[in-house]
Amino acid sequence: MAVQTVASSSDSTIDLGPAAALSCRECGHRVPLGPVFACEECFGPLEIAYDFSGHDTEELRRRIEAGPANIWRYAPLLPVPADVADKPNLNPGWTKLVQADHLARELGVTGGLFVKDDSGNPTHSFKDRVVAQALEAARAFGFTTLSCSSTGNLAGAVGAAAARAGLRSCVFIPHDLEQGKVVMAAVYGGELVGIEGNYDDVNRFCSELIGDPAGEGWGFVNVNLRPYYAEGSKTLAYEICEQLGWRLPDQIVIPIASGSQLTKIDKGLKELIELGLVEDKPYKIFGAQAEGCSPVSTAFKGGHDVVRPQKPNTIAKSLAIGNPADGPYVLDIARRTGGAVEDVTDEEIVDAIKLLARTEGIFAETAGGVTVGVTRKLIKNGLLDPTKTTVVLNTGDGLKTLDAVAGTGLSATIRPTLDSFREAGLA
Amino acid sequence: MAVQTVASSSDSTIDLGPAAALSCRECGHRVPLGPVFACEECFGPLEIAYDFSGHDTEELRRRIEAGPANIWRYAPLLPVPADVADKPNLNPGWTKLVQADHLARELGVTGGLFVKDDSGNPTHSFKDRVVAQALEAARAFGFTTLSCSSTGNLAGAVGAAAARAGLRSCVFIPHDLEQGKVVMAAVYGGELVGIEGNYDDVNRFCSELIGDPAGEGWGFVNVNLRPYYAEGSKTLAYEICEQLGWRLPDQIVIPIASGSQLTKIDKGLKELIELGLVEDKPYKIFGAQAEGCSPVSTAFKGGHDVVRPQKPNTIAKSLAIGNPADGPYVLDIARRTGGAVEDVTDEEIVDAIKLLARTEGIFAETAGGVTVGVTRKLIKNGLLDPTKTTVVLNTGDGLKTLDAVAGTGLSATIRPTLDSFREAGLA
Incomplete structure (x- = not known):
């Protein structure tokens, strides 16, 4: 650098x-x-x-809850002036935390599964x-x-x-x-x-x-x-906890590009604990990569502290950083919290995009396919506990990576008659 | 029918x-x-x-304001059961009302210009x-x-x-x-x-x-x-008024496909007046069409009560209904409120998409280009008063109609050197 x-x-x-x-x-x-x-x-x-000195916890909580429906509700915890919300900006954040009961059933999660859907931001990514x-x-x-x-x-x-x-x-x-x-x-x-x-x-x-x-x-x-x-990613941690009713999730699955987002979400969770806004309890952080660009996952599984650069080759372009600057920090956080780092193939990414769309009506970018796919794999591996409250991040919108699911098409083509409809077995 | x-x-x-x-x-x-x-x-x-009998106005207002950040805050005014928010659904609405000061300056609007940006919905349209x-x-x-x-x-x-x-x-x-x-x-x-x-x-x-x-x-x-x-479009009227501080706008510009959306927004505004949630005052409703599918605009300008069907030929596909079912009701509302119906060419639509993106960072679908383009034309015509509070609808996302702006591209291509950068006149 x-x-x-x-x-x-x-x-x-x-x-x-x-x-x-x-x-x-x-x-x-x-x-x-x-x-x-x-x-x-x-x-x-x-x-x-x-x-952050001088904050009364309950006063701070009330102030946040009375704030705008965007990231500026957390202005007292961000590197921004107090009047930030008055200046013209895109007002991102406060995206939906979707209770994903159908997906939970498919994946066998019984402890509560949520998708933090950041495709709802103004330009449709985090x-x-x-x-x-x-x-x-x-x-x-x-x-x-x-x-x-x-x-x-x-x-x-x-x-x-x-x-x-x-x-x-x-x-x-x-x-x-x-x-x-x-x-x-x-x-x-x-x-x-x-x-x-x-x-x-x-x-x-x-x-x-x-x-x-x-x-x-x-x-x-x-x-x-x-x-x-980089601090902007802390707001994902704040929103997830507030939307869970000021509660830490047990497990979070986060995509890794440079690794910055994952480290800042961890920082945000720790701040909420220190400020007394959530009760202190253990949480596990999981990192998700595409197999075609999995330097951190490879280091994690190999038990290494050093991340060896890779030449990316995956459909998950928004995660394709072969030499992630925050890789070592990610390894440290995954190990310290008892989480893991895992990767999935491009085929598994596409499958996971379709699974999320079919079960919850959320059309994710390839990065969302990575986190959902990795969640499924971590459950199979026994590394992610399906009886615990789990949050999976979708950081972007499927409209941005339409090519990934270009094979998806018509289930049938018929003539505009009831006979043709019946013949196709659609009734 | x-x-x-x-x-x-x-x-x-x-x-x-x-x-x-x-x-x-x-x-x-x-x-x-x-x-x-x-x-x-x-x-x-x-x-x-x-x-709607039995509502205390201030109690209803408090209940709405304490409701969720989606259309279900208005559940007491919609054809849905009281527990609607507890059932799995996409929870649309409560999209941003953007104070569009840069666009206002370009268009010469001094009375306050707002874009109701419905691209923020879960599947990115109203x-x-x-x-x-x-x-x-x-x-x-x-x-x-x-x-x-x-x-x-x-x-x-x-x-x-x-x-x-x-x-x-x-x-x-x-x-x-x-x-x-x-x-x-x-x-x-x-x-x-x-x-x-x-x-x-x-x-x-x-x-x-x-x-x-x-x-x-x-x-x-x-x-x-x-x-x-069709009643879902009423929520646009509710949100606009609440986001303006429980106040009717003076003028609203709404796209016309079947015309249903425009008639229901008018219905929603009238309900808010009847319920005492906003002060009664005159408002003008303007309809916007593409020239290549302008049956209502044509009827309006010709002073007719009957809408003659057209064969659509425009890039604004989401508005391309040649025989709009609610056309006569739209004519009635535009005339009754002192508004108008106007249309713009495909070229003006593309120009307006770029204008909105450049001034406000909002990337609109072609339908949004229609409303912004028509707003500009109505100001030039003297039919829309630039000294009054005006709300323009953007009903969908530009990512859905990328082809419309496919000509947009790089401002320059350079070698990765400072000399090349300076030569391109970018410094």
Whole structure:
């Protein structure tokens, strides 16, 4: 990871609510809030350190419950100013936690099975949660262009968020991306730049741009704003617990791309315990990967602490990160909580997408097929306890990955007559 | 319209909340609640007659505000049992009312412009609202199969709703529908039957099936359950007013397909006035069509009471009903409220989709391009007052009609170097 070379613009006028500083996850070194992402001492990743002191638990709970039906109900726990809800933004979150009784029956779960369905976000993936945090950081640091490197969901989320906020956007993608994905990102009218090269080339270019005068005033949501951006995933933990009646689930199944989402959900659960908003009890966190990109799952099963990079080859494109930055942290959390990391084949992913659609009427992106498929596999393996309350994440919408189920079609073709209808055996 | 030949199954055990009877919109003839849709006296359309007596206004308002973040907060005003929220269903509604300040600036609206964004529904169109009502009627009448004729959004909404509810579904579509639309409907695992013929043939076949023993136990959401189904659109009126702070907007722009949605929104607004939930004041209702299917707009501009059928030819497929059943009622409402009906070309529809995406980060279906485009045209015409509070409906998601903006693409392609970036003039 390249060290951020631009000087921190943080000073005493930066108001990001309870965010007090940036702190290195490796060595604990603290620096003021600013558009930096790597520790100057050890190159470790920086994350937000909060000051949550002075909260009365029941007052905080009442304040959250009286808040808006989006992530800003949790503004007191996020790196955003207190008036965040008054500024134009996409207001993501507070998506449905679906009690999935039919799916539970199919999978043999008796302890309660829930799907946290993040396809209900404004651009239909969980990325709206993280981009919304990055947007507030961009505003705080005076950035006028919102940017990112992306191969799909993130491009649309950044384009839409910038449009709503009235900022310029400039998104970098590999030049040979599928036309459908290009359209989904380009429609918001920002700059959409194709880079001649693969996703690694795009990322390398973005890091160069941040260090160059040409990139001045640019907030890259997943690079120099990453510490803020990543915190958005905590809201998934908050919502799940509040929607369960301020209760921790026993088990959560989370997809792994970079691994950031899983680590931040764990962070969010721990915060709720520390704040007294939920009763402390053990919970298990499970990670889900596609077999075609399973570096963390492979390390978990092999008992390794180090994650060996892989070259992705799976239909679950939104999870296809072969060298996941937070892989080691994911291994640690899965092992510490008594969870596991598992993977499924592309065929199992498609089967699981259809299973979820057929049983619950939820059409998931391939990433949702991964979590549902892995849940089924973990139950068969005996690693996930079907008598416990289990939450499975669906992080995106099936309309974004229609190709995965392109084989699905008509059950019959008939003439418009009752005789033809009867012959087809449909009555 | 064919008369329903199956005897009404309504009796004193049917509990659909405040729904008291069916009543003919033409002659006022009343019949008990049942799966019928046409008056036995005059063949006019039947609609729900309610008993709203006994409501204390402020108690009702408190009850609604304390209700769930979906359409069931309005259960006391809908043809559903009081415990509707406890049964598995998609829980649609309570979608965002977006304060569209950037769009307002582009259009010159100074009185407040809002987009009611129904792409946030579970299957990403307003159809989830209407299907949810039909589902409750189907349960009340003991139907075990949920069915419909469809060319798009409705097929997915019925498939998903039936899956969640644990009912069988059987959806009829023209056999030559685009593959993408087939996939979106087929993924929910119900029967999806292609009919050799056009949409009219599909409809005719469904009417035949209802009268045949083979169709026994089948609830066709948009045929024999239509009176219940149609009421779902009232919830758009309820939500808009509550989200404006229990206030009527001055002007609403609504797309016209069959015209049912527009007439039911008007019905919903009148109910809120009668119940004392909003202050009575004049409001204007505007209808929006595509030029390539503009029978109501043509009649409105020509000063006619009769709507002459047209052969649709427009990219706004979800509005392409050439012979809209509720056309005359729409004309009446537009004229009575001082509104208007207008249409826009396919080119203007695409422009309006891009305008809405660029200014507000909302990616609308072609139907949303129709309402935004018509709003712009009505302001230019002087028919819509830009100094008044205006609400524009977006009834579906752009991901469903990607082809409409397929021309949208990269702003530049560059090599992954800063020099190439500068040469492209992006800095």
